[in-house]
Amino acid sequence: MKKMISWNVNGLRACMKKGFQEYFEAADADIFCLQETKLQEGQIDLELPGYHQYWNYAEKKGYSGTALFTKEEPISVRHGIGIEEHDTEGRVITAEFPEYFVVTVYTPNSQDELKRLAYRMEWEDAFLSYLKGLEQEKPVIFCGDLNVAATEMDIKNAKANEKNAGFTKEEREKFAVIKEKGFVDSFRMLYPDTVTYSWWSYRFQARQRNAGWRLDYFMVSESLKDAVADAKIHTEILGSDHCPVELDLEV
Incomplete structure (x- = not known):
């Protein structure tokens, strides 16, 4: 069994002060x-003893950025698309890795007044094209903050948002295209009727009221879906406005 975790930490240095290392080791x-x-x-x-570390930094300071830590050394690592x-x-x-690619992604936020929505649409097409290119070589697992609540079930206040x-x-249509092109939402596949969120605004006591959004995903190539043993959303883990999500894969 392979256990994979994805977490939008909303600033790793801040998260380190809120128990990141302890959670990482326990996980x-x-x-x-x-x-x-x-x-x-x-x-x-x-x-992180026992792990290979890979980082991709934004040019702009204090912004965006991704990391991937793995016990098994990858065959190759690519930054960007x-x-x-x-x-x-x-x-x-x-x-x-020998059996598949693992991709960590932080999808651009469309921002207030949707001022980045047009860019987001271009990004979505380019990223999906990149994933399909990888898939020609071997199956793909991609995870991260996709910055979209896929359906009304994935958000507390659908109409208002x-x-x-x-x-x-x-944004929801672009997510639907990802699924049409053969990527499976691992959590929703196993739990079609479960309402669980992975992000809560820091405002209005949203987390205490569980007024959240499901923005964090593990998506797998169709050919891997039978290998998905479980998918979890760790709402109990604090330290960020997002909580970690997990994929357990039988390999």
């Missing part, structure tokens, strides 16, 4: 992916 994942590290090289010295305009914000790391970043018709 004992084979692969542990991060989004929104908000770091530059040299700003943190993370001791190979398109310059999409690769300045440190949003993607791809690790190649239809014009807001993360729940626009356009």
Whole structure:
């Protein structure tokens, strides 16, 4: 069994003060992916014995960024998706293993007043094209903060958020295309009727009231779906406005 965890830490240095290291050690994942590290090289010295560490930093300081930690050394590691305009914000790391690729991704947020929605649409097409290219070589597992609540079941207040970043018709349609193109939402496949969230605003006591959104996913190639043993959303883990999500894969 391979255990994989993905967590948008919303600033790793802040999360370190809220129990990141303890959770990391207790989780004992084979692969542990991060989004929104908000770091530059040299700003943190993370001791993770037994793990290979890979980082992708945004050019802009204190913004975006991803990391991937793995017990098994990958065959190869790629940073970004190979398109310059999409690769300045440190949003993607791809690790190649014998059986599959694992991709950690932090999808761009469409932002207030949807001022980045047009860019987000371009990103979605480019990223999906990148994933399908990988898939020609071997199956793909991609995980992270996809910045979309896929359906009304994945958000507390659907009607009130239809014009807001993360729940626009356009963003949900792009997610539907990802599924049409053969990627399976591991959690929803196993738990079609379960309402669970992975992100809560820091405002309005949203987490205490469980007024959340499910924004964090493990998506797998169709050919891997029978290997999915479990998918979990660890709502009990604090330290960020997102909680970790898990994929257990029989390999």
